[in-house]
Amino acid sequence: MARRFPLLLVALLLMAPALARAAEDQFFDSDGVKIHYIVEGQGEPVLLIHGFTANIDVQWGLPGIIRELAKDYKVIALDNRGHGKSGKPHDPKQYGEQMVEDSIRLLNHLKIDKAHIVGYSMGGFITNKLISVHPDRALTATLGGAGWAQADDQRLAFLTNLAESLDAGKGIGPLIEQLTPPGKPKPTEEQMSGINQMIMLMNDPKALAACIRGMQALAVPEAKLKENKVPTLALIGEIDPLKIGVDELEPRMKNLRVIVIDGADHMNAFSNKAFIGGLKEFLAANAKNPKPAAAAAGSN
Numbered sequence: 001m002a003r004r005f006p007l008l009l010v011a012l013l014l015m016a017p018a019l020a021r022a023a024e025d026q027f028f029d030s031d032g033v034k035i036h037y038i039v040e041g042q043g044e045p046v047l048l049i050h051g052f053t054a055n056i057d058v059q060w061g062l063p064g065i066i067r068e069l070a071k072d073y074k075v076i077a078l079d080n081r082g083h084g085k086s087g088k089p090h091d092p093k094q095y096g097e098q099m100v101e102d103s104i105r106l107l108n109h110l111k112i113d114k115a116h117i118v119g120y121s122m123g124g125f126i127t128n129k130l131i132s133v134h135p136d137r138a139l140t141a142t143l144g145g146a147g148w149a150q151a152d153d154q155r156l157a158f159l160t161n162l163a164e165s166l167d168a169g170k171g172i173g174p175l176i177e178q179l180t181p182p183g184k185p186k187p188t189e190e191q192m193s194g195i196n197q198m199i200m201l202m203n204d205p206k207a208l209a210a211c212i213r214g215m216q217a218l219a220v221p222e223a224k225l226k227e228n229k230v231p232t233l234a235l236i237g238e239i240d241p242l243k244i245g246v247d248e249l250e251p252r253m254k255n256l257r258v259i260v261i262d263g264a265d266h267m268n269a270f271s272n273k274a275f276i277g278g279l280k281e282f283l284a285a286n287a288k289n290p291k292p293a294a295a296a297a298g299s300n
Contacts, residue, residue, distance in 0.1 A: 023066075025085065030105045033094065036085035037078040037106055041070030044139065044287055045112050047103060048077040051121030051145065053172065053199055053208065055084030059120055063271040068280065076115070078106055080123070081211075088207035095210055096217025100130045104137060113137070116283055120144035120270050121242075122211075125218045131232070132224040140286045141232045142279055145266050147245020148252070151219035155244075159212050166209035171196030179266045181239040225253040232256045233282045235275055237264030257282065 023038035046069055050059035056077045060066045069075045079086040080099055116139045119127035124146025131141045162174040180186045236246045238260050250258050259278040261269050
């Protein structure tokens with residue numbers, strides 16, 4: 001059964017669109033790169049930006065986040081370039097800030113002036129960069145599983161090994177090891193093989209390597225954190241190794257609220273009830289046009 005589990009998981013993930021959402025696939029041209037997105041629900045716009053190696057359905061659909069938010073909001077979710085059904089360039093220069101601009105171009109394409117921006121992991125770092133360079137486009141920002149990315153952060157040195165591993169067709173082992181909480185067992189060789197099979201089946205490793213090499217461009221200067229005017233929420237698992245970045249962000253960033261999810265790590269925090277609960281509460285508290293109490297109660 002253990003050997004069959006990765007194949008069963010792959011089958012489930014391939015079925016994810018049918019299981020997770022009813023919205024139709026849409027595409028637009030983002031400066032020469034095809035970007036896949038979906039729109040579901042009505043209300044104030046909420047833009048969802050997924051993490052590395054994920055996609056719309058895995059990050060937001062299967063955990064029920066799109067379904068829950070679409071009760072009250074116009075939910076927009078995109079596959080980041082290099083991921084899902086979007087284009088997959090192999091040039092690192094096509095990533096980094098270009099991923100921020102994809103979100104802005106999507107809002108422009110949909111004729112949306114401002115939106116609530118919600119990102120997880122890599123998507124959280126993209127969100128933080130977005131509000132530092134385009135603060136006028138965000139009603140709020142939510143950094144899920146992400147903190148402060150510094151240009152000279154030596155803890156990110158493992159990204160070089162990750163890019164080289166992907167280029168060599170060896171998978172995302174360095175990332176899995178980095179995201180395993182201290183004191184928790186790392187995946188066995190067999191489990192790692194299954195994870196890598198799944199990742200390789202669903203992704204282009206050369207595009208993922210290029211994406212990793214472009215991520216340093218998502219660093220945000222401390223001065224930008226101190227002048228932040230966008231209401232911002234950080235949602236982080238208690239044992240997520242990336243929590244240290246949130247700990248460093250908290251005393252520096254203005255207009256920041258932090259929610260720590262008890263017992264959660266990087267790989268499961270976004271599917272925790274406390275994640276969607278905290279997110280919905282934050283969005284409602286910062287809605288530009290809040291729903292009347294009776295209408296809000298009726299949506300539950």
